[in-house]
Amino acid sequence: MKQGELVYAGKAKSLYRTDVPGQLYVHFRDDITAFDGGKKDVLSRKGNLNARVSAKIFSLLEEHGIPTHFVRMEGDAAMIVRDLRMIPLEVIVRNIAAGSITRNYPVPEGTAFDPPVIVIDYKDDARHDPMLNDDIIVTALRLLSRDQLAEVKALALRVNAVLQRFLAGVGITLVDFKLEFGWDGDRIVVGDEISMDSMRLWDTATGTSLDKDVYRFGKGDVLAVYREVAARALPGGEQK
Numbered sequence: 149m150k151q152g153e154l155v156y157a158g159k160a161k162s163l164y165r166t167d168v169p170g171q172l173y174v175h176f177r178d179d180i181t182a183f184d185g186g187k188k189d190v191l192s193r194k195g196n197l198n199a200r201v202s203a204k205i206f207s208l209l210e211e212h213g214i215p216t217h218f219v220r221m222e223g224d225a226a227m228i229v230r231d232l233r234m235i236p237l238e239v240i241v242r243n244i245a246a247g248s249i250t251r252n253y254p255v256p257e258g259t260a261f262d263p264p265v266i267v268i269d270y271k272d273d274a275r276h277d278p279m280l281n282d283d284i285i286v287t288a289l290r291l292l293s294r295d296q297l298a299e300v301k302a303l304a305l306r307v308n309a310v311l312q313r314f315l316a317g318v319g320i321t322l323v324d325f326k327l328e329f330g331w332d333g334d335r336i337v338v339g340d341e342i343s344m345d346s347m348r349l350w351d352t353a354t355g356t357s358l359d360k361d362v363y364r365f366g367k368g369d370v371l372a373v374y375r376e377v378a379a380r381a382l383p384g385g386e387q388k
């Protein structure tokens with residue numbers, strides 16, 4: 149597969165065309181950023197860790213009948229994905245209160261949500277990803293119909309159930325995570341990445357962070373915790 153022209157470079161990934169129509173090459177770079185790009189670093193092998201955990205999770209979702217853009221892992225820190233028409237939403241599923249919900253509302257950190265809370269933000273860095281509601285999505289921005297929005301939320305909850313069970317099996321509590329969706333023809337599928345950059349993970353035994361919060365809040369060696377998640381999620385593959 150030939151890596152073609154650069155289509156788009158985000159904060160931590162670059163997308164390239166390939167010689168296969170409808171398929172893109174996603175390179176997970178070693179860049180890490182937080183606070184709208186206000187904090188930035190380069191961490192050697194971080195792209196590899198996130199690409200491999202993401203690939204594992206996408207494969208797991210596909211096994212459970214949840215459609216994603218994932219085709220295959222390619223090389224060390226890249227994957228081949230189907231080219232989607234992305235929907236500019238960040239769909240966040242929260243099982244436990246942490247992060248922005250505890251800053252914006254009187255909800256103590258650690259509060260369990262049953263059913264999970266779904267929050268949807270508008271993906272727009274310049275506007276700092278403002279939170280949306282159903283009417284803004286459907287009527288004002290016309291991003292989805294009501295039925296399509298219901299489908300996105302149902303898919304997000306199915307992803308949550310699969311991920312929660314998988315991570316619990318390796319001693320990790322899934323606190324919350326962010327998904328992005330796109331159109332694959334007339335089908336809505338899960339796109340982007342699902343990694344330690346986009347999930348909030350706590351070690352079930354100790355409650356310590358195993359995700360980008362370690363970087364955001366200077367809580368320790370972020371590469372060491374990313375390696376720890378990879379070692380648990382990809383048994384035998386952590387040294388790759």
Ligand code: 5GP
Nearest residue numbers: 240246247248249324325326345346347348
């Ligand atoms: P919060 O709203 O608490 O900042 O984030 C909730 C969850 O969504 C966290 O797991 C966080 O990592 C993820 N998340 C929210 N916004 C973004 C974003 O712009 N990029 C990424 N990678 N993850 C995000």
